[in-house]
Amino acid sequence: MLPVADAERLILDLIQPLSETETVSLESATGRILAASVTSGLDFPYWDNSAMDGYAVRWEDLKSCDRTHPQTFPIIEEIPAGSQPQKTLESGQAARIFTGAIMPPGADTVIMQEDTERNGDTVTILAAPQPYDFVRKKGEYYQAGTTLLNTGTLIDAPELAILASAKCNPLKVYRRPRVAIFSTGDELITPDQSLTPGKIVDSNQYALTAFLISQGAVPINLGIVPDQTQQLKATISRAIRTADFVLSTGGVSVGDYDYVQDVLTQLGGKIHLNSVAIKPGKPLTVATFNQNNQPCVYFGIPGNPVSALVTCWRFVKPALQKLSGNAEDPRGKFIQGRTNQALKASGKRETYLWGNVVWQGTEYQFNLAGGVHSSGNLINLATTNALAVVPVGETLIHPGSMVQIMTFR
Ligand SMILES: Nc1nc2c(c(=O)[nH]1)N[C@H]1C(S)=C(S)[C@@H](COP(=O)(O)OP(=O)(O)OC[C@H]3O[C@@H](n4cnc5c(N)ncnc54)[C@H](O)[C@@H]3O)O[C@H]1N2
Ligand code: MOO
Numbered sequence: 001m002l003p004v005a006d007a008e009r010l011i012l013d014l015i016q017p018l019s020e021t022e023t024v025s026l027e028s029a030t031g032r033i034l035a036a037s038v039t040s041g042l043d044f045p046y047w048d049n050s051a052m053d054g055y056a057v058r059w060e061d062l063k064s065c066d067r068t069h070p071q072t073f074p075i076i077e078e079i080p081a082g083s084q085p086q087k088t089l090e091s092g093q094a095a096r097i098f099t100g101a102i103m104p105p106g107a108d109t110v111i112m113q114e115d116t117e118r119n120g121d122t123v124t125i126l127a128a129p130q131p132y133d134f135v136r137k138k139g140e141y142y143q144a145g146t147t148l149l150n151t152g153t154l155i156d157a158p159e160l161a162i163l164a165s166a167k168c169n170p171l172k173v174y175r176r177p178r179v180a181i182f183s184t185g186d187e188l189i190t191p192d193q194s195l196t197p198g199k200i201v202d203s204n205q206y207a208l209t210a211f212l213i214s215q216g217a218v219p220i221n222l223g224i225v226p227d228q229t230q231q232l233k234a235t236i237s238r239a240i241r242t243a244d245f246v247l248s249t250g251g252v253s254v255g256d257y258d259y260v261q262d263v264l265t266q267l268g269g270k271i272h273l274n275s276v277a278i279k280p281g282k283p284l285t286v287a288t289f290n291q292n293n294q295p296c297v298y299f300g301i302p303g304n305p306v307s308a309l310v311t312c313w314r315f316v317k318p319a320l321q322k323l324s325g326n327a328e329d330p331r332g333k334f335i336q337g338r339t340n341q342a343l344k345a346s347g348k349r350e351t352y353l354w355g356n357v358v359w360q361g362t363e364y365q366f367n368l369a370g371g372v373h374s375s376g377n378l379i380n381l382a383t384t385n386a387l388a389v390v391p392v393g394e395t396l397i398h399p400g401s402m403v404q405i406m407t408f409r
């Protein structure tokens with residue numbers, strides 16, 4: 001059994017990021033990965049503008065001004081946001097200005113309204129300002145011509161807003177990863193088929209589809225394949241020709257009907273691992289194929305429904321992130337939190353126990369899901385958001401102890 005961290009590293013080393021790109025509009029760019037760095041010809045802010053509703057002035061005029069030595073100036077114009085100032089501010093003058101409005105030429109400082117008294121066409125300043133107070137200088141956030149966003153950036157809310165502000169439309173992004181999924185097992189039926197004794201609905205197909213969509217990948221559903229080498233061979237051959245990754249569930253353990261690894265070998269796949277010291281998820285089998293120089297990574301995921309999802313969160317997610325061209329460190333992310341219940345494990349495998357992590361004002365706390373902790377029990381996995389980790393060698397983590405936690409939503 002390979003330690004979890006080694007398995008993660010081994011898997012990540014097998015992945016080559018996608019190089020194919022496509023062009024998308026800003027409107028459909030959320031969740032996509034930039035395939036070229038973006039440089040703007042615009043400064044941010046675009047122009048010197050006011051950060052407050054108040055009065056634009058010359059700081060030189062107010063050097064000795066304060067509440068006990070107020071200064072009164074005529075107001076030469078009013079500048080709302082969106083309009084262009086018409087006058088140059090001379091010494092001894094003020095302009096009424098609003099948040100976001102362009103600074104008038106000649107002015108260098110804004111006095112916020114609360115530090116003034118208005119009297120018809122004049123304003124009395126009661127504050128002792130610093131030079132450039134409340135002025136957002138042209139280019140102080142970003143200078144035109146420098147890199148705005150790098151290749152490999154995931155486009156989420158702030159990035160999309162930046163790209164819109166920089167008028168970058170359309171955008172060059174990496175194509176989405178294509179991931180074939182199928183379920184193996186003679187016991188499997190679709191939700192609309194009748195439930196005869198021994199059968200079970202193929203829930204993994206749905207779990208993996210939802211997981212892939214949440215990761216920005218395109219699922220290619222190949223359905224249910226019986227425990228039969230010829231049919232497995234046909235489906236796997238088709239899958240590796242059409243997808244970047246293949247995720248199958250079931251048939252990777254040691255049972256007489258667990259044929260996946262044999263078929264992968266028969267088809268010329270190179271097996272990189274078939275046993276990881278993780279619970280749930282031990283028999284994860286990873287192979288690679290090279291189809292006309294098109295690399296394909298095959299994940300033979302254990303069939304137990306919780307094992308399947310934990311494997312996706314712990315191993316497939318980082319792999320997909322690297323494949324997608326996302327430049328962030330793809331390795332699993334953990335936080336520290338205090339467990340409110342005892343966490344038990346065998347000590348032989350790194351054990352992931354599901355529950356809910358909540359921020360309690362000063363720290364994260366973990367509440368273990370009630371009910372049976374079995375890799376076959378999907379029911380108590382629902383509405384959880386995190387997995388607490390019991391390391392190899394530990395059999396009991398006491399309530400109140402700090403633990404490593406991996407969040408998955
Ligand atoms: N003698 C041993 N038996 C088992 C071992 C072992 O080391 N020695 N490992 C156990 C572990 S750990 C796991 S995990 C499972 C993995 O089994 P497989 O990947 O071979 O999966 P199957 O045997 O096909 O199915 C396991 C279980 O999951 C149910 N299943 C399968 N596919 C689906 C699906 N698409 N949707 C819902 N449920 C599914 C299936 O009915 C079985 O109950 O092996 C242990 N055994
Ligand atoms: O590793 Mo299995 O996934 O414990 O049930």
Ligand SMILES: [Mg+2]
Nearest residue numbers: 251253255258
């Ligand atoms: Mg099996």
